[in-house]
Amino acid sequence: MYRAVIESSEHPTADTVYQTVRKQCPDISLGTVYRNLGRLVECGAIRKIGVSDGSDRFDGTLAEHYHLLCSGCGCVADIQLPELGKQIRQVGRESGLEIQGYELIIHGLCKDCVQKQIKENE
Amino acid sequence: MYRAVIESSEHPTADTVYQTVRKQCPDISLGTVYRNLGRLVECGAIRKIGVSDGSDRFDGTLAEHYHLLCSGCGCVADIQLPELGKQIRQVGRESGLEIQGYELIIHGLCKDCVQKQIKENE
DNA sequence: TCCAAAACAATAATGATTATCATTTCTATA
DNA sequence: TATAGAAATGATAATCATTATTGTTTTGGA
Numbered sequence: 001m002y003r004a005v006i007e008s009s010e011h012p013t014a015d016t017v018y019q020t021v022r023k024q025c026p027d028i029s030l031g032t033v034y035r036n037l038g039r040l041v042e043c044g045a046i047r048k049i050g051v052s053d054g055s056d057r058f059d060g061t062l063a064e065h066y067h068l069l070c071s072g073c074g075c076v077a078d079i080q081l082p083e084l085g086k087q088i089r090q091v092g093r094e095s096g097l098e099i100q101g102y103e104l105i106i107h108g109l110c111k112d113c114v115q116k117q118i119k120e121n122e
Numbered sequence: 123m124y125r126a127v128i129e130s131s132e133h134p135t136a137d138t139v140y141q142t143v144r145k146q147c148p149d150i151s152l153g154t155v156y157r158n159l160g161r162l163v164e165c166g167a168i169r170k171i172g173v174s175d176g177s178d179r180f181d182g183t184l185a186e187h188y189h190l191l192c193s194g195c196g197c198v199a200d201i202q203l204p205e206l207g208k209q210i211r212q213v214g215r216e217s218g219l220e221i222q223g224y225e226l227i228i229h230g231l232c233k234d235c236v237q238k239q240i241k242e243n244e
Numbered sequence: 245t246c247c248a249a250a251a252c253a254a255t256a257a258t259g260a261t262t263a264t265c266a267t268t269t270c271t272a273t274a
Numbered sequence: 275t276a277t278a279g280a281a282a283t284g285a286t287a288a289t290c291a292t293t294a295t296t297g298t299t300t301t302g303g304a
Contacts, residue, residue: 052172098231109220
């Protein structure tokens, strides 16, 4: 039920999920959304993207990938970096660390905003 | 003045800096610490490490490196991943993005906590 | 049907950070 | 040296996302 919401939308924040779900269940509370999103994260159905300077976002795509947070339009774009996980695990092995997880957030402009900027400068 | 504090300590939070500076200037306010740390970040003298599930931390080392946030003792260890910046810039070029910055936080156990764990299991 | 456990809505609490505002401290120039 | 204007500061309030609490409602099994 929530899963559909999350997988359909693009990296929504808890509040965005709340607004969406409210269309179907107008009496749902924000606390319930947080609680259930937390549960879905806990059981591995979705993933939480911790953005340090903003609200956390949720992602239904479990395959390894990273995120670009666009400072132009605020969207979150997927980024493929197939070697990163391998590299981090290797550093962990070499340095005697235990890697439990990692999050990479790239800040910048998405493809559309870059295009927009180019047009403005013409 | 602040710089010394920051460079001496190990990735302190704003509050840690506040506690440290208070020993010299007992009347300084937390707001001033935040303000001046922000200024130092703005002019590039130090760097802010945005930890999504906790307080931000500040780092006087400007050379490219990343961080492991230890879930055992709460310390922050430096991690070298010399290829990461290059890879991100390459992806940016290939995908038509403008990269403005990026932050990688690794969660896990530091060397000491791994050792501690091994001893406990003996 | 009944009862315990789980889920819920509403709201309060928390914690880090930022904004506000009145006051103090610099700074440069006459 | 005096002084006006700018910048910095301390104290405190405000903000924002998230979590905790509490009392009520729903649910599923005996």
